[in-house]
Amino acid sequence: MHSNQAFAEDAGMNIRAKPGPEQESDPFIVFREAFGFIPNFLRAQSALPRVIAAHAKLEEAVCLRDGEISRIHRERILLRIAADRRDNYWVALNTEVLISLGVPEDHIDGLLNDHEQAGLLAPDLALLGFCLKLSRDSSSVGLEDVEALRARGLKDEAIVEAVVLTALAAYRCTLSVALRPEPDVKPRNLWLKKIRGADEALSPTIGADARHKAASRGPYVPAPYLSPITFEHFAIIRKSHGFIPNFFRAQTLRPDLLAAQLEAVGSILLPEDVLTRAQKESILLAVSAANLNSYCVAVHGNLLRGLGFPAEEADQIAVDYRLSNLSKADMALLDFAVKLGTRFAECSPEEAGKLASFGFTQDQLLEGVVVTALNNFANTLQMGLGIEPDFEPPSIFEKNKVNLSHAAATLMPREGVEHLADTSQDADAELVAQAQCGKLEAFEELVRRHTRLMYRALIAILGDAADAQDAMQDTLLSAFKHIGGFQGRAKFSTWLVSIARNAALERLRGRRNMESLDQSETEEDCKFRPRQIAAWQENPEQSHSRTEIRQLVEKGILQLPPKYRVIVMLRDIEQLSTDEVARQLGLSVPAVKTRLLRGRLMLREWLSPHLVAGTKGAAQ
Amino acid sequence: MITCEEFFAEFGDYLEEQVSAEVRQEIELHLSQCRACHVLYDSTRKTVRIVSESNSFELPQDVFHPIIDRVMAKLRTDPS
Numbered sequence: 001m002h003s004n005q006a007f008a009e010d011a012g013m014n015i016r017a018k019p020g021p022e023q024e025s026d027p028f029i030v031f032r033e034a035f036g037f038i039p040n041f042l043r044a045q046s047a048l049p050r051v052i053a054a055h056a057k058l059e060e061a062v063c064l065r066d067g068e069i070s071r072i073h074r075e076r077i078l079l080r081i082a083a084d085r086r087d088n089y090w091v092a093l094n095t096e097v098l099i100s101l102g103v104p105e106d107h108i109d110g111l112l113n114d115h116e117q118a119g120l121l122a123p124d125l126a127l128l129g130f131c132l133k134l135s136r137d138s139s140s141v142g143l144e145d146v147e148a149l150r151a152r153g154l155k156d157e158a159i160v161e162a163v164v165l166t167a168l169a170a171y172r173c174t175l176s177v178a179l180r181p182e183p184d185v186k187p188r189n190l191w192l193k194k195i196r197g198a199d200e201a202l203s204p205t206i207g208a209d210a211r212h213k214a215a216s217r218g219p220y221v222p223a224p225y226l227s228p229i230t231f232e233h234f235a236i237i238r239k240s241h242g243f244i245p246n247f248f249r250a251q252t253l254r255p256d257l258l259a260a261q262l263e264a265v266g267s268i269l270l271p272e273d274v275l276t277r278a279q280k281e282s283i284l285l286a287v288s289a290a291n292l293n294s295y296c297v298a299v300h301g302n303l304l305r306g307l308g309f310p311a312e313e314a315d316q317i318a319v320d321y322r323l324s325n326l327s328k329a330d331m332a333l334l335d336f337a338v339k340l341g342t343r344f345a346e347c348s349p350e351e352a353g354k355l356a357s358f359g360f361t362q363d364q365l366l367e368g369v370v371v372t373a374l375n376n377f378a379n380t381l382q383m384g385l386g387i388e389p390d391f392e393p394p395s396i397f398e399k400n401k402v403n404l405s406h407a408a409a410t411l412m413p414r415e416g417v418e419h420l421a422d423t424s425q426d427a428d429a430e431l432v433a434q435a436q437c438g439k440l441e442a443f444e445e446l447v448r449r450h451t452r453l454m455y456r457a458l459i460a461i462l463g464d465a466a467d468a469q470d471a472m473q474d475t476l477l478s479a480f481k482h483i484g485g486f487q488g489r490a491k492f493s494t495w496l497v498s499i500a501r502n503a504a505l506e507r508l509r510g511r512r513n514m515e516s517l518d519q520s521e522t523e524e525d526c527k528f529r530p531r532q533i534a535a536w537q538e539n540p541e542q543s544h545s546r547t548e549i550r551q552l553v554e555k556g557i558l559q560l561p562p563k564y565r566v567i568v569m570l571r572d573i574e575q576l577s578t579d580e581v582a583r584q585l586g587l588s589v590p591a592v593k594t595r596l597l598r599g600r601l602m603l604r605e606w607l608s609p610h611l612v613a614g615t616k617g618a619a620q
Numbered sequence: 621m622i623t624c625e626e627f628f629a630e631f632g633d634y635l636e637e638q639v640s641a642e643v644r645q646e647i648e649l650h651l652s653q654c655r656a657c658h659v660l661y662d663s664t665r666k667t668v669r670i671v672s673e674s675n676s677f678e679l680p681q682d683v684f685h686p687i688i689d690r691v692m693a694k695l696r697t698d699p700s
Contacts, residue, residue, distance in 0.1 A: 225646040227626045238629075249640065444692050451688065452679045459677055469683060476691040529628075533656055536663040540670065553674040572671045578636065597632035604667040611666070 027056030034064050036100075039093060040181035041172065047363050050271060051370045054264035055171075058377075061260030062168045068158035072101050073124050074165055076111060080128060081135045081169040083112050089176045089183060090169075096185045123152045130159075131166045138383035139292060146220040146386075156221040160254045163384030164261075167377040174373035177344040178352075179366075218386020219250045226252040233262040240270055242306065242590030243390070245299055247378065250387040268374050274367045278307045279330060282317055283368060286334045287341035287375045289318040295382045296375070298391040306588030312489035329358040337372045391589045392579045428492040435483050443483065447476055450493050453574065454500040457584070460569035461504035463558045474503040490583070497584050508562065530601050532608035540611040556606040564599030571596055622646045627657050635664060 028038050045052045063074055075098050082090035091112075098108055110118035115128055126149055134141050149159055226249070228234035234244050251258045269280055281304045288296030301314040316324040321334045336351050352365055360368070381387075426432075428449070434442035447454075454475055458468040479499045486495055537543055544552070557565055557573075570581045571592075582592045622630075627650050633639045634647050651658045 219640075223640055223642055225622065225642050227622060228629050229623065229626050246640075249643075252642075440692065440695060443695075444688070447688060451684050455679050455684065456677055465680070465683075469687060472684060472687050473691055476688065477694075480691075480695055530660055532663075533659055535659045536666055540666060541673075546675075549670060550674045550676050553671050553676045557671070557676065568671070569677070572668055573674075573676055575672065593632050593636075597635070600635070600664055600667055603671065604664050607667055607670070608663065611663075611670075 027053050027060075030056060030060050030064065035097065035184075037184065039184050041089070041093075041175060041179070044175070044179040044181040045366060045370065047366050048274065048370070050267045051367065054267035054370075055175075057260045057263050057267075058168055058171065061257055062161075062164055065256065068155060068161050069127065069165070072098065072103060073127070074161075075101065076103075076120075076124075077128055077131045077162070077165055078169055078172075079108070080111060080115055081131060081166065082173065084132055084135060085169075085173050087173045087176055089181055090172055092183045092185050123149075123154055126152045127154060127158070127162050131162055131169075134163065134166045134380060134384045135169060138380050141384055141386075143218070143220050143386065157253050159221055160251055160385065161257065163381055164251070164254070164257050166384060167381040170380045171373045171377040174340060174344065174376045175369060177347055178340055178369040178372075218388055219246075220384075220386040221250075221253060223250050223252045226255060226258075231255065233259050236266065237262055240266070241303065242588060242594065246387050246390050247295070247299070247382055250385050251381075265374070268367075268370055274361075274363045275333075275371070278304065278309065279333060280367075280371045281307060282321070282326065282330065282334060283337040283371045284375050284378075285314065285317050286321045287337050287372055288379055290338045290342045291376070291379045293379045293382060295387055295389045296379055298389045302391050302582070302589045305582065305586070306591060310586055311583040316489065329360070332358045333360065333368055337368055337375075340369065341372045341376055392577070426488070426491045429488070432483070432486065432488070432492050436486070443480060446492065447479065447496070450496050453493060453497055456569055456574050457497045457500045457566070458504045460566040461501065461508060461562055463562065463565060467507055468504075471500070471503045471507050474506075475500040478503060494583060498586075501585070530605060532605050532612075534608065534612040536608070536611050537613050544610075552607060552610055553603075556603045559606060560599055560602055564595050564602060567592055567595045568599040568603060572600070621653065622650050624650075624654060624657055627651075627654070631661070631664075634661075635668065 027042065031038050031042060042052050042056065045055060063071075063078070067074070069077075075094055079091060079094035079098060082094055095108055099105065107118065116125065120128065130141070130145055130149055133145065146159055149162075150156070226234065228238055228244060234248070237248060238244055248258060248262065251261075269277065281300050285297060285300035285304060288300060297318045301311075301318055304314040304317070305311055313324060317326070317334075322331060324331075326334070332355055336355050339351065340347050355365055355368070428446055431442045431446050435446060451472075454472060455468060458471045458475070459465060462468050462471060475496075479496055482499070486492065490498075541549060557568060560568060566585065567581055570576045570584060571578060576584065578589055578592050578596065581587075581596075582589045585592070587595075627647060630639055630643055630647055634644065639647065651661055
């Protein structure tokens, strides 16, 4: 009935399963019980047991356990999506599962022929239609589709389940295209005739109706509060990612499905024994960008930044990784992943061979496939639930909440384009061009425009006005020396502040007891708790003069350690957005958020004795 | 109702008005019933307001313009 070999050697992409682990590990037991055998899609991943465990978790939670949608209807949906994608492996397996659940063959035949005439109840038909729409072009799904399901009597819990189910189908089909597991069962005529003639997988349409989605703000279903203290998976994700992405918060109606996803994500993304975390995040960023998913672009851009990638480099990977500074090998990995993730109908067995020529091992190749599948899972799920971004997407992309615009999409495939940034968005672009040609007046005008920004960056780091003045001189000379190399990948002001920051850091390093801005949070930092608990005056500003308040604030800020001071300065004094601060400092947004709160609380501690109810007086 | 620890875990995002409606509702219920957290929230919010409106670290123009003038003069005579 099935083979221990994952796939015929010449049929797949030469990603070999290791000799089948006949030992019955937990995931295999679950599937032996559910199907009566271990499906080849799991065996095909046997080289990496942790990704099998991740996949099995998803399958078990989404398909096998009791849910809001009946087991039979879940399988019908998966069958119909697989047929829609012309995925013979999954059509065969889903057909067999449906038959084992007692569904007559003629009903399956009807589903494959024309599901609208297959005698489904109205809510079931509506749900199937929704899932197919999401699978075909996730950007076309909007709030009105969710409301139409509610009008049919479907509960929000069932809608979340349907979205996760469709996401799982995307995961499955991405895997089967690359791994080509041998069929577990002998194909039945009833489905073969329906989809044969279109043996090649059919890639979903990307962004065909993004305009429609732009008007439809998410999230589409409510997300009840789930405590990061008691729901241990949230605690884990907070530790590994530095925050809990809206992607997970938006699914709190179904903690069971959420828990399975968080375990799967942990098993696939966090270990670095095969591909590095940066390689995986690059795949997620590049494939999400190719899928026009601005939510995932923003998240993975930030996570890459947290791994030490400069903001401009992460943006470049999103817009066109071929013009980034990645190695040739990593670019080849992204070529493979983007094709697999977005145009898998074009994937051929030779693709894997190309990667092998860059030195990638079979295990690395397999993990690249799995990460790409996970990406398509996430992209589908995010679009289906209309999950709001955690961060602003890169400025080159529209701030539209769910999809990248078509305008951004057209920027992606450009060949030979030297600059990432659309310099027309930078008011300094013309002067920069003149300064790069050696026009001193243009350079002078530029630096005078941004003196305040430079000064605050300098004093924020150095904490001393005289030092800031010296560092300003260094900054100007360095900016002039290097302006020829400014490529417009970031705004000019960002670049100038980065020069100022480096000048200040160089001075800081010359001091004793230097505390690096790059120093990450310690356990103690994270456990910081305020000690001042007395209530403040209603309007502290009224009992102190403006000068007194300013002096208090300046003293308070200057006594903060540099890594907090610089963030409070840029966010609360300079009023930059959190994202802009992160870009300026080359930090991830979650790191900025953590330090910002800590800095604000330390400042509050310092100000409290002066401003609590019943006090009045000048700065000490 | 959420605990003080849970409140603290969401506090940063709440200050930045970056929590969902459901989380905001939980936090506001907690703040209405927990004096210590309310004091912490109120004083931190006031800290942010005071700092933002303080006009602190205004650029001392009389100091920086001469620096720029000096650097530009140097570049004019020796741009290398």
